[in-house]
Amino acid sequence: MTKQSAYERARDERIAEDAEDDRALMCSAVGCPRRWSVSGDRGRACSAHYWAERADWPRITEAVLRAETDRALVAAAKPVAPVSAEQKAEALAALAKFAVLVRTGQIRGALR
Numbered sequence: 001m002t003k004q005s006a007y008e009r010a011r012d013e014r015i016a017e018d019a020e021d022d023r024a025l026m027c028s029a030v031g032c033p034r035r036w037s038v039s040g041d042r043g044r045a046c047s048a049h050y051w052a053e054r055a056d057w058p059r060i061t062e063a064v065l066r067a068e069t070d071r072a073l074v075a076a077a078k079p080v081a082p083v084s085a086e087q088k089a090e091a092l093a094a095l096a097k098f099a100v101l102v103r104t105g106q107i108r109g110a111l112r
């Protein structure tokens with residue numbers, strides 16, 4: 001192990017303290033990504049965990065993680081550009097062409 005400088009030691013201690021502060025703000029349910037928002041007889045937890053039976057906590061944690069993931073995906077998604085009249089006409093023409101192929105039996109398989 002290499003010797004730490006006083007600066008490095010102070011920096012590492014600061015990082016450890018920050019991590020500890022962050023943990024103190026988090027919901028007490030294992031794996032829950034939320035900060036606690038309710039404090040009472042049962043300790044500190046996010047509202048989803050605090051008001052639920054402990055037996056349900058793993059299921060709730062899973063649902064919270066799924067909801068957070070969905071929210072992040074929606075936030076990261078690029079807005080969809082509106083469809084132009086030209087694109088709309090093109091799509092309708094392609095659909096009409098497809099409908100003719102199906103009606104005349106030129107396309108079969110799963111559509112039978």
Ligand SMILES: [Zn+2]
Pocket residue numbers: 027028029032033034045046047048049064
């Ligand atoms: Zn929670």
